[in-house]
Amino acid sequence: MKSLSFIFILFSLTPAFSQTEDYLNVYTEAQWKARDAWQKAGEIIKKMKLDKASVVADIGCHEGYMTFKLSDVTSKVYAVDVDQSKLDKLTKHRDDRKVTTVVVVKGDYDDPKLPDNTLDAVVILDTYHEMDDHDEILRHIMAALKKGGRLIICEPIAGSRRDLARKDQERKHELGMKFALEDLAKAGFTIQEKTDPFVDREKVKGDKMWLIVATK
Numbered sequence: 001m002k003s004l005s006f007i008f009i010l011f012s013l014t015p016a017f018s019q020t021e022d023y024l025n026v027y028t029e030a031q032w033k034a035r036d037a038w039q040k041a042g043e044i045i046k047k048m049k050l051d052k053a054s055v056v057a058d059i060g061c062h063e064g065y066m067t068f069k070l071s072d073v074t075s076k077v078y079a080v081d082v083d084q085s086k087l088d089k090l091t092k093h094r095d096d097r098k099v100t101t102v103v104v105v106k107g108d109y110d111d112p113k114l115p116d117n118t119l120d121a122v123v124i125l126d127t128y129h130e131m132d133d134h135d136e137i138l139r140h141i142m143a144a145l146k147k148g149g150r151l152i153i154c155e156p157i158a159g160s161r162r163d164l165a166r167k168d169q170e171r172k173h174e175l176g177m178k179f180a181l182e183d184l185a186k187a188g189f190t191i192q193e194k195t196d197p198f199v200d201r202e203k204v205k206g207d208k209m210w211l212i213v214a215t216k
Contacts, residue, residue, distance in 0.1 A: 039201075044154060048150055058125075077101060080107045084106060110132075110136040119146060121150040122145065126155060138187035138189070147216055151216075152211065154199070156174050157175060158174060162176055181194065190215045192214060193211070195211045
């Protein structure tokens with residue numbers, strides 16, 4: 001079973017990349033500022049349609065890159081991951097920053113353990129491809145969202161792997177948009193937006209990211 005946390009393994013690096021610490025640690029707190037140059041986090045948050053009263057969840061939160069951005073504009077953020085070591089780092093970041101609106105949640109592989117009918121929005125950033133039981137995860141997210149609540153999924157896929165089978169894409173820690181759209185339709189979500197590409201990070205990680213906005 002794969003972790004919901006961000007997992008990055010280097011496969012057949014092209015000459016444009018090297019196995020540097022910056023590349024390997026692109027999602028650690030030390031690299032958050034550099035990540036701001038390409039992730040379009042502000043645009044993602046804008047698409048979540050939030051206000052200061054909003055309650056949201058960051059599923060696959062890793063060390064908290066999106067969590068703390070969301071904590072600046074909402075009343076509560078559930079930071080969810082299955083990797084306790086990542087949650088421990090996030091908790092330290094939270095306590096060091098004296099942030100009181102972040103609730104750390106140790107999720108299961110098939111259940112993010114979020115309260116029902118509570119959330120205004122959920123974001124899954126570069127993590128959906130790590131989930132094995134998509135049907136169960138989406139069922140729980142649907143239950144946790146309020147009516148009209150928004151789910152944002154943003155995932156990478158390299159151009160050379162867009163036509164591969166799902167299992168082959170996921171083996172490379174990527175996923176094509178079409179597979180997520182099928183999952184969302186099956187789960188009963190309504191698609192509001194689909195953008196491909198949304199982020200071009202070929203110079204950083206050799207791929208582009210698409211984005212889907214769906215509602216309950």
